[in-house]
Structures are given as C-alpha cells and as structure tokens.
Amino acid sequence: MTQRPGARAEIDLAAISDNVRALQARTTAEVLAVVKADAYGHGLVPCARAALDGGATWLGTALLDEALALRAAGITGPRVLAWLLGPDERWADAVRADIDLSANAPWAVEAIAEAARAVGTQARVHLKVDSGLGRGGAAVADWPDLVDAARKAEADGSVRVVGLWSHFAYADAPGHATVAAQAATFREAVGLAEAAGLRPDVRHLANSAATLTAPEHHFDLVRPGLAVYGLSPVPQVGDSRSFGLRPAMTLVGRLVLVKRLPAGSGLSYGHIYTTDRETTVGLVPLGYADGVPRSAGNVGPVLAAGRRRTVAGRVCMDQFVLDLGDDPAEVGDEVVLFGPGDAGEPTAQDWADATATISYEIVTRVGPRVPRVHVGGPSEGGDS
Ligand SMILES: Cc1ncc(COP(=O)(O)O)c(C=O)c1O
Missing domain, CATH: 2.40.37.10 (Lyase, Ornithine Decarboxylase; Chain A, domain 1)
Incomplete structure (x- = not known):
C-alpha cells in the first residue's frame, strides 16, 4: 500500500510498556496484552514486544494469522492465545507454532485434537463459555457437551485444557448487574468443568474495563486491550491519566x-x-x-x-x-x-x-x- 508523505501515526512504545506496568500493578493476575487488529492500529509486532517489556506474559489475538505473525517475528517465549477460529483454520500450523487455541464447540476441540495427533504433539486449548455476552463461547446449555468433548480429547493425550474463559458484555458500565451475573455464571461453568476432571492453569474473564474497575473478577489472567494503548475504556469514570495510562x-x-x-x-x-x-x-x-x-x-x-x-x-x-x-x-x-x-x-x-x-x-x-x-x-x- 502506498503511504502518505508527511502523515504519520507516531507510536510511543515506552507508553505501551508503562501502561502494561500500570495495569500489572493493579492485579495479582498475569496480564495478557490484546494485540489483535494490528495492536488496535498501533502495529502488531513492535507493540507486542513493548507489552512484553512492560511485564505482559501472554499475548492475545482474534485471528490465528495474527498469532502466527507474532511467532514468525520471533516472539517465541510468551503464550499466545488466538480466539476467533473457524472451520478452515491452519490448525496444524497453529499447533506447531505452540499457539493456545480457543474452542467454542466440540467440533473445534476435535479439529485441534486431530491436528495435534498429525503433528505428534499436545495442543493447548481454552474452552470458552458464553456467560452472558451473547456472542462467542458455548451457550450454558451446551457447556457440558464441550467439556465432555475436551475430556475425551485429553484422554488420548492430544489436547490439554489449559484455560477456561469468557468475556464481559458491559464491564464498561462498572457495577452494572450483568457484570456480577456473568461472573457468577462463569464460576458455575468453571465448577462444572473442574468437577468433570478438567484442571486448567488459568481462568480468565476481565477486559480493560474490568481490569481497571472490577478487581474481584480478575481470576488468574486479565486481558486488557484498549488500556494497553493508554485509552480509557470507561471515559465516564475517568480519563487515561486518572488510571495512570498514557495514550500511545x-x-x-x-x-x-x-x-x-x-x-x-x-x-x-x-x-x-x-x-x-x-x-x-x-x-x-x-x-x-x-x-x-x-x-x-x-x-x-x-x-x-x-x-x-x-x-x-x-x-x-x-x-x-x-x-x-x-x-x-x-x-x-x-x-x-x-x-x-x-x-x-x-x-x-x-x-x-x-x-x-x-x-x-x-x-x-x-x-x-x-x-x-x-x-x-x-x-x-x-x-x-
Ligand atoms: C475476547 C476479548 N478479550 C479481551 C478484549 C480486550 O478488550 P478491551 O480492549 O476492552 O480491553 C477483547 C476486545 O474486544 C476481546 O474480544
């Protein structure tokens, strides 16, 4: 693509590192920096590196290609989770590249397990429940089937369920009834999965807004995106500066x-x-x-x-x-x-x-x- 002479989007990588530090200071959970959509327009690889420099131990992308691009750029150390996956993914490439993969439904667990068997390794999976957003994730009624499919895939060693997770609908309205209701539904789903024998390393629910305003819902890992880039997800509550963030x-x-x-x-x-x-x-x-x-x-x-x-x-x-x-x-x-x-x-x-x-x-x-x-x-x- 031809670029415009004179115009530029200047990205302050030190601000990104500092923003992650500021977020980490608010939580005992690990920080997954969301770098989807070209790091919210800021540039995928440099921003991912800056976030890691600030203490993020995980990176998150929507698309598998974004996750693979991180690995291709030499970012091999941290865990990378990709979550918006369809039937035609490059599953084997994902497993080979040691990408954590989200599954919303049994077909996804099976596709991941099959790729892991073909590659000859164990895939890392995060099961997602729809705790009330009404978007991605297994419906609560379908959750037992997803857990069951994952248990079967774990039994032959092709898959390990390392994460259980969900996403808020309305955490940008702190105190809104849906926030507590979703957290309760998530806890029930985690309970059911653990009772069925799953032993995840991380349970995660919080986006930027919940990272900043709902410490009781941080679980083991928080997933801030917007705040990493220094913008307030709750401008009605406070601006960037009030949260110790700097727009990048x-x-x-x-x-x-x-x-x-x-x-x-x-x-x-x-x-x-x-x-x-x-x-x-x-x-x-x-x-x-x-x-x-x-x-x-x-x-x-x-x-x-x-x-x-x-x-x-x-x-x-x-x-x-x-x-x-x-x-x-x-x-x-x-x-x-x-x-x-x-x-x-x-x-x-x-x-x-x-x-x-x-x-x-x-x-x-x-x-x-x-x-x-x-x-x-x-x-x-x-x-x-
Ligand atoms: C699943 C998931 N987690 C976390 C985030 C980060 O959200 P935010 O930028 O509001 O922190 C997003 C972004 O939309 C997301 O889709």
Whole structure:
C-alpha cells in the first residue's frame, strides 16, 4: 500500500510498556496484552514486544494469522492465545507454532485434537463459555457437551485444557448487574468443568474495563486491550491519566496547501461550512480512507497553527480543510489530530466524543496509507 508523505501515526512504545506496568500493578493476575487488529492500529509486532517489556506474559489475538505473525517475528517465549477460529483454520500450523487455541464447540476441540495427533504433539486449548455476552463461547446449555468433548480429547493425550474463559458484555458500565451475573455464571461453568476432571492453569474473564474497575473478577489472567494503548475504556469514570495510562498514538498530518479565500466561500463537498470573513484555509491530506471519520465534518478537533480548531466542512476520502483565520501557517506545518493531550492537542477520546463513537474505533481505523512510526521502545526502528 502506498503511504502518505508527511502523515504519520507516531507510536510511543515506552507508553505501551508503562501502561502494561500500570495495569500489572493493579492485579495479582498475569496480564495478557490484546494485540489483535494490528495492536488496535498501533502495529502488531513492535507493540507486542513493548507489552512484553512492560511485564505482559501472554499475548492475545482474534485471528490465528495474527498469532502466527507474532511467532514468525520471533516472539517465541510468551503464550499466545488466538480466539476467533473457524472451520478452515491452519490448525496444524497453529499447533506447531505452540499457539493456545480457543474452542467454542466440540467440533473445534476435535479439529485441534486431530491436528495435534498429525503433528505428534499436545495442543493447548481454552474452552470458552458464553456467560452472558451473547456472542462467542458455548451457550450454558451446551457447556457440558464441550467439556465432555475436551475430556475425551485429553484422554488420548492430544489436547490439554489449559484455560477456561469468557468475556464481559458491559464491564464498561462498572457495577452494572450483568457484570456480577456473568461472573457468577462463569464460576458455575468453571465448577462444572473442574468437577468433570478438567484442571486448567488459568481462568480468565476481565477486559480493560474490568481490569481497571472490577478487581474481584480478575481470576488468574486479565486481558486488557484498549488500556494497553493508554485509552480509557470507561471515559465516564475517568480519563487515561486518572488510571495512570498514557495514550500511545499521535496522529499527525501536514498542510499541503495554504491559501486566502474571501468571506462567503463554501469549503469542501456540499459546502456545509462557509467562511464568515476573509481567511486562510489549509488543506490536510488525510481523509476517511485513512480512518478520519466522515462524521467529523465541522466537528473533528485538531491542533493547527497554534490553536485547537475543528475540521471545516466535510471530510473527504483523502483530505479535509481547516479554517485557520489570520494565524500564520505554511505548507509543511504539522496538524495534530490526536495524541496524549499534553501539548494542547485533542485526544482519541475527544474524536470519539465529537463523532459519537468509541476511542477503539478512532485508533483501529487509522488506515494502512498512514505510516506507523514507532519511537521510544524495545524495538525502535521496527516500523510497520
Ligand atoms: C475476547 C476479548 N478479550 C479481551 C478484549 C480486550 O478488550 P478491551 O480492549 O476492552 O480491553 C477483547 C476486545 O474486544 C476481546 O474480544
């Protein structure tokens, strides 16, 4: 993919390591850093290394290919769990690469066991129960069958159940009744599995929100994602700083055109913004194809020419426009869309608030045309 000159998503790897340290300080459980979706847009391998540097002992991915990419990059020490698996997976490659695999249903246990027998090794499996999210995991009614399939696969030595796990629906609303209810359902499922003879090493349930706000549900392993990248999963409760976290991504563009336009000039498609005086207009070559939400028209915040401003007019596929007033500006000047917030720039949370979404979406959607520049960490220079 061709990348944009001038634009960059600068990723502070030291912040990622420090965020993991801050999360580890809140729990006696081990930390699994979730690095799916290219580490929430931050770059898979450098961020995985930074998280390990901060004390994570596990890594988690949705896709098997993401887990295999970690191993291919030489990350062979820590446990890596992949959880969103379908019938056509490269099971044998997964087992050979020593990836922990999640199973939602007996067919998955059987596919993993068959691959382990073919490879001549023992596969590591985590059984997932749907404790109330209503998404992945075996339904409570189907859990005994999944446990039974796993016991059978354990009997011939092809599989060992090393984990039992589930995922919260609404931990970002601390104290919500579903949180305690899901934890209770999970405990019952664990009890049933252990009564059937399974002896898992780890039981795990907590995402970032539960890691930060529900220590009673940490079990043996917590699985934070968003918080690893320094963003608050519960902005209504506290911002990044209040949890001791630092946003790792700074998204920067550069002005590629600066011009004076008269009062009454409509800016960008549809002219939803009109200049109210003669003014300087700047063009930023980042658009919705780069992850800048189209819904940021007239509301997306930036730091440009020394001040906070909002996008003027519609965000286009490749570019948007700023009304810079009479402030001095030149082609090549930097425009900061978001960052940690300490130099006056907006944060990813500000973008989420302005565009009625969540900060997860703001960072994960930064597109492949924007180079990731990794600074300050164990794999500095390892840009992706
Ligand atoms: C199964 C699972 N565990 C943990 C996480 C991490 O969630 P968060 O980024 O809210 O910490 C995710 C992300 O969606 C997930 O799918």
